[in-house]
Amino acid sequence: KAGVTQTPRYLIKTRGQQVTLSCSPISGHRSVSWYQQTPGQGLQFLFEYFSETQRNKGNFPGRFSGRQFSNSRSEMNVSTLELGDSALYLCASSWFRGGTDTQYFGPGTRLTVL
Amino acid sequence: QKEVEQNSGPLSVPEGAIASLNCTYSDRGSQSFFWYRQYSGKSPELIMFIYSNGDKEDGRFTAQLNKASQYVSLLIRDSQPSDSATYLCAVNFGGSSGDKLTFGTGTRLAVRP
Numbered sequence: 001k002a003g004v005t006q007t008p009r010y011l012i013k014t015r016g017q018q019v020t021l022s023c024s025p026i027s028g029h030r031s032v033s034w035y036q037q038t039p040g041q042g043l044q045f046l047f048e049y050f051s052e053t054q055r056n057k058g059n060f061p062g063r064f065s066g067r068q069f070s071n072s073r074s075e076m077n078v079s080t081l082e083l084g085d086s087a088l089y090l091c092a093s094s095w096f097r098g099g100t101d102t103q104y105f106g107p108g109t110r111l112t113v114l
Numbered sequence: 115q116k117e118v119e120q121n122s123g124p125l126s127v128p129e130g131a132i133a134s135l136n137c138t139y140s141d142r143g144s145q146s147f148f149w150y151r152q153y154s155g156k157s158p159e160l161i162m163f164i165y166s167n168g169d170k171e172d173g174r175f176t177a178q179l180n181k182a183s184q185y186v187s188l189l190i191r192d193s194q195p196s197d198s199a200t201y202l203c204a205v206n207f208g209g210s211s212g213d214k215l216t217f218g219t220g221t222r223l224a225v226r227p
Contacts, residue, residue: 033214042219043158043202056212090157099206099213100146105157 002027004093004106012112018079021109025072025093031055032074033098034066037088037108048098049074056098078111086113116140116207120218128226133190135221137203140184141211147179147186148204148215158202162188193225 005024013019025032033056034046045058049068066076072093078085088110092103117140127133135149146165150158164170164177164186176189186205190197200220207216 035217043204043217045214045216048214056214058214097213099208099215102148102160102163103215105159108157 004091004104006089006091006106006109008109009107010110010112012114013081014114015081015083017081018077019081019111020075020077021089021091021111023074023076023091023093023106025074025091026104029093029095029104030072031094031096031098031101032068032072033092033094033103034074034076035090035092036060037090038086043090046076050096050098081113083113086111116205116211116216118203118205118216118218120201120203120221122219123222124224125221126224126226127193129193129195131193131225133193133197133223133225135188135190135201135203135223136185137187137205137218138185139203139205139207139216141205141207141209142181142184143207143209144181144184144205145208146206147177148206149175149177149186149188150202150204150217152200152202152220154199161201190223193223195225195227198223198225 033048048056068074094101149161152158162177202220203218204215
């Protein structure tokens with residue numbers, strides 16, 4: 001069974017731009033969670049989607065948004081990029097409940113904001 | 115703000131020794147607990163999960179949960195250099211926090227050959 005895939009793997013953007021990251025979960029998994037990982041803050045929960053609906057949300061500003069499609073693929077968008085948005089963005093898929101079921105992480109998208 | 119605390123390390127142990135990794139969390143009502151391993155430059159991978167008080171063993175790994183004292187630990191027996199990684203503790207606080215995982219910042223383990 002194929003794992004979680006994320007595209008692109010690397011991105012370089014400048015302040016003020018926007019970016020869209022994509023995540024394809026493991027086949028059959030319906031929950032997709034997004035995390036931001038930085039050396040100082042560790043893994044921070046952004047949001048979780050299930051059946052095309054945002055089910056949980058972390059403490060990030062509204063510049064961070066996401067969506068999920070009917071095939072469970074998910075995208076996250078960051079608008080008006082700031083230098084502090086430079087991070088590894090990880091998505092994780094699970095069968096049903098992101099907080100209870102085992103989460104399988106994708107390889108991540110490394111975003112650098114200049 | 116519900117929190118998960120881990121000592122950042124590094125925790126250095128000789129090959130063949132037992133490595134003990136600890137994690138404390140702020141809410142006694144927490145529901146489920148996970149240990150992830152993350153190699154440098156890689157994404158986290160699940161090692162174990164535990165829901166009930168007591169010990170849970172899987173090969174060289176043992177997770178221990180004490181809800182009354184609000185800590186969860188991971189023991190790695192017969193540590194190998196390949197175990198050198200950052201170990202992340204994650205907690206599902208549930209309730210008003212929602213059904214999501216809150217991660218600690220991780221403990222870096224170094225196993226000396």
